[in-house]
Amino acid sequence: MDNLVIAATERSPAVDFDFAAGVLSLKGESYPEDASTVFGPIFAALEGFLHDQVAGRTLRFDFELIYFNSSSAKALMNMFQLMDKAAARGVTIVVNWFFAADDETMKEFGEDFSEDLEHVTFNLAITQD
Numbered sequence: 001m002d003n004l005v006i007a008a009t010e011r012s013p014a015v016d017f018d019f020a021a022g023v024l025s026l027k028g029e030s031y032p033e034d035a036s037t038v039f040g041p042i043f044a045a046l047e048g049f050l051h052d053q054v055a056g057r058t059l060r061f062d063f064e065l066i067y068f069n070s071s072s073a074k075a076l077m078n079m080f081q082l083m084d085k086a087a088a089r090g091v092t093i094v095v096n097w098f099f100a101a102d103d104e105t106m107k108e109f110g111e112d113f114s115e116d117l118e119h120v121t122f123n124l125a126i127t128q129d
Contacts, residue, residue, distance in 0.1 A: 001052065004045040012038045013065060019049050025062040035071035039079075046079060050086040057091055059083075064098040064127060065106065073109070080113055080120070087119035094121045101126045 001019045008014035013028040024046070032038040050059075061083065068076065080095070087093045095117075097110035107124060114122035 001045075001049055004042070006041070015042055017042075017045055017049070022057060022059045023062070024059065025064070027062075027064040029066050030068040030072040032072070035069075035075050039072070039075035043075065043079060043082070047082055050082060050091065059086075059091060059093045060096065061093065062096045062098065063110075066100075066103075068109075076113065077116070080117055084117045084119050087117075092121075093119075094123065096123045096125055098125050098127045 003019055004015055004017040006012075006015040008028040011029065011032045013026045013030045015026055017024045026042075030038070063076075083093045083095070095114075097106075097113070099106035099110060110122070110124045114124070
């Protein structure tokens, strides 16, 4: 599967999905006017990759978001649910949720997302700037 690399814009995060290495990342801010336009290709690539995954493979997903709006939060939750289903089928998935040491809001979002996942390992980590 081809990697997915999308440069960050003023309103959307940088995307770097290295499928061969099993390392995916979203970084930056996410408050697009049309979340489906931004997240549609991201979701499709992730869905295709997880569908083709075989049990026993490990996937790491790094999130380093500074800010996101409610429509982005919904898209993120959909991605987490997709990952949780794949993990239930035997794919090892580790999510690293990075946040600034003084950003309680992003820390709390990570905690909230992690509570809804049963099969994904979810790590909260302070960003090392």
